Amino acid sequence: MENKNILIAFVLMLAVWVGVNLLFPAPSAPPEQPKVDESQAASVVKDPVATPDSPVQAAMVEPTIPVPQQERTIVVRSGRYEAVFSSAGGRLKSLSLLGYAQTTAPDSPPVSLVDAPVSQQATLRTEGLGEFDISSEGFYALSVDENLIELGADEEREIVFTAISPRGLKIEKIFKLRGNSFDFDLQVRLTNLGTQTLRGATSLSLVEPWNESMKGSRYSFVGPAVFDGEKVHTHEVEDLAEEAPVYGSSSVWTLFERKYFMSAVVALADAGEKFRISKSGDLVENTIETPYAVLAAGQSTSADYLCFFGPRDIEILEQVDRQLDKAIDFGFFEIIARPLLTVLKFFYSYVGNWGIAIILLTCIIKLLFWPLTQKSYKSMKAMQTLQPEMQKLREKFKNNKEQLNKEIMALYKTKRVNPMGGCLPMFVQIPVFFALYKVLLGTIALRHAPFAFWLQDLSVKDPYYITPIIMGVTMFFQQKMSPSTMDPAQAKIFMFMPLIFTFMFLNFPSGLVLYWMVNNILTILQQWHVNREPKAVAS
Secondary structure, X not given: OHHHHHHHHHHHHHHHHHHHHHHOOOOOOOOOOXXXXXXXXXXXXXXXXXXXXXXXXXXXXXXXXXXXXXXXXXXXXXXOEEEEEEOEOOEEEEEEEEEEEOOOOOOOOEEEEEXXXXXXXXXXXXXXXEOOOOOOOOEOEEOOOOOEEEOOOOOEEEEEEEEEOOXXXXXXXXXXXXXXXXXXXXXXXEEEXXXXXXXXXXXXXXXXEOOHHHOOEXXXXXXXXXXXXXXXXXXXXXXXXXXXXXXXXXXXXXXXXXXXXXXXXXXXXXXXXXXXXXXXXXXXXXXEEOOOEEEOOOOEEEEEEEEEEEEOOHHHHHHHOXXXXXXXXXXXXXXXXXXXXXXXXXXXXXXXXXXXXXXXXXXXXXXXXXXXXXXXXXXXXHHHXXXXXXXXXXXXXXXXXXXXXXXXXXXXXXXXXXXXXXXXXXXXXXHHHHHHHHHHHHOHHHOOOOOEOOEOOOOOOOOOOHHHHHHHHHHHHHHHHOOOOOOHHHHHHHHOHHHHHHHHHOOOOHHHHHHHHHHHHHHXXXXXXXXXXXXXXXX
16 A cells, blocks of 8 residues: 555654654753842841942951962862862863873873863853952962872862952852762852941853854754753853843753763752853853842851763763753653663673674664564565555556545455554654664763774764665665565655665764664564565464
């Protein structure tokens, strides 16, 4: 029946051309920007303190701490990263991930997630709003004397940067570092050492340099995102020139995402912070602003954050918690993708090769769907045997479409053939294919993971295009072995499918191409088994 063949063609094209739109949706529309009434800002004191009508003239406070007159840096080295902190602005100056090389070359330097020049001030930039005169310039006093701190796996250390502003506001930036983690805590503590009440707020900005070469593709997003407590909102950087989206007090974290790595800041206080994403020149800024507060003389307030600089690894992010694992988008079929990733890692833990793990996972999936696909192939073979009789009916009732359909359905019933028997198993397998597609396309486990021979990185395309060509050839033979119920015009269209798929997969990660190639080979073996049977029994 022609409708069946058209449906099969539609399913195949949907799976590859239309389905990717489901997996890679356009960035979500920015929310309406909430209007913040500063007059309703929360106070950190129990009793409201009136704000003076005239500008605050705080008493000048002499610093009670020794402040260096030139920049001093501290190197912190753990099992996860090497970070450099600077007394100039009390900032994180650089951070490199140990264990993650930039390339597969033996002498490749580690991946750098922070490299903040002085002109950029800081990747984690702290600023004051209102009468909180926090500056990113000038020097801060340090709480440690070492120039190098090496953290053991279970060790924790604090680095405190301290400065006093002209208004008498004591500023403390407290970094709490952990030896075996990609995250650390940052507390910005303010104490009013002056005699006048101060009213203001603080902001922390995750600042990332940007250029067009960093732009992601349809299959991988690069840019800022915010989790509002329910949904992750991503934003294309070029759209930020027109507006700076603002998110309300229910938001949890903001981040800058790359294909395999990310930088994130989590607001720990849940005190009604406002999240804003903007672009200034060649810098993308993810800013968290605290509500305005009144700080009387002698009082203190603080803003607490968790900062993460590391890989987009689902297990690592789940250990950090704070719902950071939601930064990894498995698409519409996440409920299937996560178990598939778990099984893939299970196989790797035994064989120690991600390519072999992909092959084993492909075999398991094929075995699980074997009964369904077996039924599908038998149904298609049975349909093929009916083609001579169906052709006679078409000739007999070529001027009566309604009667032709009735006769064809009667033929199906007589021969006990289900015309949808070859299609339904395809629909069942589509979610699994898309889920595995997302897993293999974006998991950091395949980054720089060798398989065999010339495939030394399963996360990038085959450098010699050998596997995509083999995949196309196997698809051609699979098509030739499958029972055909198509008319000549449809057959000509399907002839080009292997060629189209080959060109589509030329630039896909070789790990994904490996899966498709092995799946084709297993399908050929199954079809060969069905074709050997003397008679297909369809239901």
